[in-house]
Amino acid sequence: MTEEAREQPLGRYLATKKAxxxxxxxxxxxxxxxxxxxxxxxxxxxxxxPMVNPYQLYxxxxxxxxxxxxxxxxxxxxxxxxxLAITSxxxxxxxxxxxxxxxxxxxxVTQFAIARSGSMATQQxxxxxxxxxxxxxxxxxxxxPLRYRVRLVSRLSELQKVVQEEEFGSHGISVRSLQHxxxxxxxxxxxxxxxxxxxPDRNIYASWKSGSDRVFSIHxxxxxxxxxxxxxxxxxxxxxxxxxxxxxxxxxxxSIAEPHGVLDWASE
Amino acid sequence: MKGQVIPDSDHVARYCNPATVENGEILATxxxxxxxxxxxxxxxxxxxxxxxxxxxxxxxxxxxARKLRVRAAARIAILNVGPVRAKVExxxxxxxxxxxxxxxxxxxxxxxxxxxxxxxxxxxxELIALVVLEKHSARA
Numbered sequence: 001m002t003e004e005a006r007e008q009p010l011g012r013y014l015a016t017k018k019a020x021x022x023x024x025x026x027x028x029x030x031x032x033x034x035x036x037x038x039x040x041x042x043x044x045x046x047x048x049x050p051m052v053n054p055y056q057l058y059x060x061x062x063x064x065x066x067x068x069x070x071x072x073x074x075x076x077x078x079x080x081x082x083x084l085a086i087t088s089x090x091x092x093x094x095x096x097x098x099x100x101x102x103x104x105x106x107x108x109v110t111q112f113a114i115a116r117s118g119s120m121a122t123q124q125x126x127x128x129x130x131x132x133x134x135x136x137x138x139x140x141x142x143x144x145p146l147r148y149r150v151r152l153v154s155r156l157s158e159l160q161k162v163v164q165e166e167e168f169g170s171h172g173i174s175v176r177s178l179q180h181x182x183x184x185x186x187x188x189x190x191x192x193x194x195x196x197x198x199x200p201d202r203n204i205y206a207s208w209k210s211g212s213d214r215v216f217s218i219h220x221x222x223x224x225x226x227x228x229x230x231x232x233x234x235x236x237x238x239x240x241x242x243x244x245x246x247x248x249x250x251x252x253x254x255s256i257a258e259p260h261g262v263l264d265w266a267s268e
Numbered sequence: 269m270k271g272q273v274i275p276d277s278d279h280v281a282r283y284c285n286p287a288t289v290e291n292g293e294i295l296a297t298x299x300x301x302x303x304x305x306x307x308x309x310x311x312x313x314x315x316x317x318x319x320x321x322x323x324x325x326x327x328x329x330x331x332x333a334r335k336l337r338v339r340a341a342a343r344i345a346i347l348n349v350g351p352v353r354a355k356v357e358x359x360x361x362x363x364x365x366x367x368x369x370x371x372x373x374x375x376x377x378x379x380x381x382x383x384x385x386x387x388x389x390x391x392x393x394e395l396i397a398l399v400v401l402e403k404h405s406a407r408a
Contacts, residue, residue, distance in 0.1 A: 155290065162286045166337065197297040198287040200305070205297045205390075212398050217296060219390055229296075229390050243359060245391040 133160050133173050144185055148193030155196050163202055176222035177203040180250045188254055190267040208266035213241045216262040226253050230260050272370040276350025280310035280380055281328055283406055286341035294345045294400055299393040307381030312370055315378040329408040342406035355399050356392055
């Protein structure tokens with residue numbers, strides 16, 4: 001920890017320290033080298049944002065895809081709207097930081113949310129284990145991409161109601177299965193909203209389809225395993241379809257599926 | 269007769285609860301089984317001895333109303349036995365052969381089952397979903 005960080009008020013430092021742990025960035029967040037900015041096309045009025053020190057920022061969960069307001073650092077008076085990413089010097093990975101609300105309390109500080117882009121840590125648990133299906137649906141309604149948030153919440157609520165009505169005393173959708181599904185959507189915000197249904201064991205089954213020869217479906221098992229099915233055209237034999245299915249874990253399923261071109265029809 | 273093989277030319281109906289239907293589309297989960305399930309339950313349409321599809325569907329709607337709480341979004345998927353078996357045999361890596369057998373119950377004489385659907389490989393359910401012949405409301 002640097003001298004500069006020690007000079008921060010304790011609460012502010014703890015908030016900063018806590019955020020990366022919550023989202024499973026490196027515990028040694030002090031080692032992260034820098035932030036870089038990636039302003040959105042229409043919302044940025046500061047384009048030459050200086051590199052800032054992580055200690056100077058607050059973090060908090062936020063909605064992915066929201067326009068964002070952030071300040072550079074306490075007391076600098078510089079504020080901008082845009083997207084921000086952390087470049088991790090140690091890991092060599094880029095993490096999106098999705099800022100939320102502007103906090104003005106004497107000095108200008110800002111809140112951020114951190115979401116991973118394109119990959120997931122195996123042990124990621126962004127939603128507490130003990131949460132109910134209703135809590136997770138609320139989480140979906142406040143954090144997932146706006147373009148399908150309403151539709152997804154509606155569908156999940158419908159599924160939960162159906163299961164509870166058909167199975168007296170049932171808690172409904174498998175909580176762990178739903179958690180893993182939401183984790184995937186959070187890690188891959190460019191995915192389209194899938195067709196959603198429930199398996200006989202009340203697990204989430206998500207499916208992205210485009211015709212009968214472009215299918216990508218994932219069965220989210222409660223233990224973090226997934227079973228998947230991919231149908232895709234055979235590029236060298238136009239009338240034929242390649243079909244495969246298998247088992248993986250939720251954190252690697254996209255890296256397995258992407259080489260098969262599923263994002264051509266499963267993403268925006 | 270229990271265990272009778274249903275001919276490929278005949279048809280079976282699957283009750284699809286709303287958790288397996290989205291916007292009227294019947295999804296693959298409608299054709300999935302649990303590890304403890306011996307078969308996927310269906311009804312043999314020709315065994316109903318009705319003159320046409322409309323009266324077969326009415327019989328099924330009455331049957332479901334007696335046995336289940338049928339919601340408006342629930343659907344009946346009609347499958348032609350031969351094309352289902354052929355689709356699965358031709359397009360699964362292990363050329364899986366499904367059996368479709370009569371399994372009458374006291375209060376449900378047309379009850380039947382599709383056997384040998386694996387519970388741990390969703391590809392069969394996906395293939396069956398692709399060959400649904402007709403969709404009807406499960407509620408009258």
